[in-house]
Amino acid sequence: MYDVDDWELVARAQAGDAEAFAALVRRHQNPVIRFCQRMTRSVPDAEDLAQETFVRLHRHLHRLRPDAKFTTALFGIARNLTLNFLRGQARRAWFWRSAPEFAEIPAPKSAEPSELLRVSEIESALESEIARLTPEHREVLLLREFEGLDYEAIARVTGCRIGTVRSRLARAREQLRVHLEALGGEF
Amino acid sequence: MNDRHVEAELSAYLDGEAKEPARIQRHLQTCPECARLHLEMLKLSARLRALPTPEASPDFAGRVLDRVAQSKPSRLHWQPVFALMATGLVLTAGFAWFRGIGVQSSPGRVAAFGEAVASSPMEQLASELAGDSDWGFYEDEAERGLGLEVTHEDETALLTGMTLEDEEAYGDRGDSFESIDALSREEMDALAVALETYLEEG
Numbered sequence: 001m002y003d004v005d006d007w008e009l010v011a012r013a014q015a016g017d018a019e020a021f022a023a024l025v026r027r028h029q030n031p032v033i034r035f036c037q038r039m040t041r042s043v044p045d046a047e048d049l050a051q052e053t054f055v056r057l058h059r060h061l062h063r064l065r066p067d068a069k070f071t072t073a074l075f076g077i078a079r080n081l082t083l084n085f086l087r088g089q090a091r092r093a094w095f096w097r098s099a100p101e102f103a104e105i106p107a108p109k110s111a112e113p114s115e116l117l118r119v120s121e122i123e124s125a126l127e128s129e130i131a132r133l134t135p136e137h138r139e140v141l142l143l144r145e146f147e148g149l150d151y152e153a154i155a156r157v158t159g160c161r162i163g164t165v166r167s168r169l170a171r172a173r174e175q176l177r178v179h180l181e182a183l184g185g186e187f
Numbered sequence: 188m189n190d191r192h193v194e195a196e197l198s199a200y201l202d203g204e205a206k207e208p209a210r211i212q213r214h215l216q217t218c219p220e221c222a223r224l225h226l227e228m229l230k231l232s233a234r235l236r237a238l239p240t241p242e243a244s245p246d247f248a249g250r251v252l253d254r255v256a257q258s259k260p261s262r263l264h265w266q267p268v269f270a271l272m273a274t275g276l277v278l279t280a281g282f283a284w285f286r287g288i289g290v291q292s293s294p295g296r297v298a299a300f301g302e303a304v305a306s307s308p309m310e311q312l313a314s315e316l317a318g319d320s321d322w323g324f325y326e327d328e329a330e331r332g333l334g335l336e337v338t339h340e341d342e343t344a345l346l347t348g349m350t351l352e353d354e355e356a357y358g359d360r361g362d363s364f365e366s367i368d369a370l371s372r373e374e375m376d377a378l379a380v381a382l383e384t385y386l387e388e389g
Contacts, residue, residue: 021255022248025248047243051250054251055254127238146238146240150202166204169199170197173231173232176231
């Protein structure tokens with residue numbers, strides 16, 4: 001079923017084909033978890049949010065129309081859930097007068113031991129700097145660089161104009177570039 | 188035109204979303220500074236896309252399908268209902284609290300409350316105890332059932348340390364004093380003479 005278009009699977013799922021919906025989940029689970037994890041910096045919360053994303057997708061299957069990319073609808077749900085999660089986390093942190101705690105994203109694996117430290121250092125710095133971006137800048141960066149959405153799709157997901165997507169993305173990249181340059185190394 | 192730097196547009200150019208890609212391309216061929224920035228952007232993008240991708244746990248899809256199977260379609264969305272109930276509770280509690288504060292803070296209510304207290308038997312009792320009390324008060328208050336059950340017998344014992352029988356005996360002696368007051372002048376003179384004689388005889 002991997003050669004079938006997303007919207008074809010959606011149409012089958014809308015007709016009650018449970019296996020078609022399962023194929024959709026398996027196809028998109030890693031990207032959704034990746035997005036949620038980098039938005040929340042929490043591995044267990046990311047899985048919960050991704051799970052909730054697919055449950056809500058199923059609940060609203062009958063409302064989906066193939067007038068855009070399927071991932072636009074999928075990441076739209078994931079994005080709203082993660083932003084609500086972050087708002088709740090910020091409220092709790094404000095209430096308890098503490099900074100929200102983030103789980104460390106697992107260290108990357110490298111094939112070459114001599115390169116391990118260097119690669120790990122750069123990747124760790126990148127992950128930290130992504131986490132330091134505001135949610136508004138972080139979401140456009142993730143949707144573009146990791147999920148490959150074009151500006152129009154990102155604008156649909158985030159509910160802002162294409163010009164806003166363009167400027168936020170440029171600012172996010174500039175922040176990452178400047179930070180890595182300040183670390184003193186070629187990247 | 189080509190002399191204008193394009194660093195602000197490099198991000199969109201990288202994504203194929205720039206408004207003037209041809210102009211940017213020409214500028215990059217002649218401007219080493221913007222060309223260096225462009226190269227750094229390309230490397231950054233490559234680094235980002237090379238970051239390790241977290242993978243779902245093996246049973247992720249199964250758990251999603253279980254949840255989907257368990258969730259019955261419901262016409263009633265409970266979340267707004269609970270939110271409404273919680274709001275009602277908060278409003279009720281807030282109103283009750285506000286009313287409580289209102290009694291304390293309203294000058295008119297405080298004045299009326301003060302008058303009611305001042306006219307109460309307990310307040311009269313307190314003023315009597317604090318100032319010019321008379322013992323008859325206790326009998327009155329005892330009759331009005333205020334718990335100050337002071338009987339005449341108790342009152343006598345409290346004041347004189349005497350029982351009622353002692354007081355009656357004392358009253359008998361008082362009667363004898365009254366009998367002295369009732370002596371005639373002749374009797375008083377005779378009594379005085381008798382007393383003087385007694386003193387002289389010594």
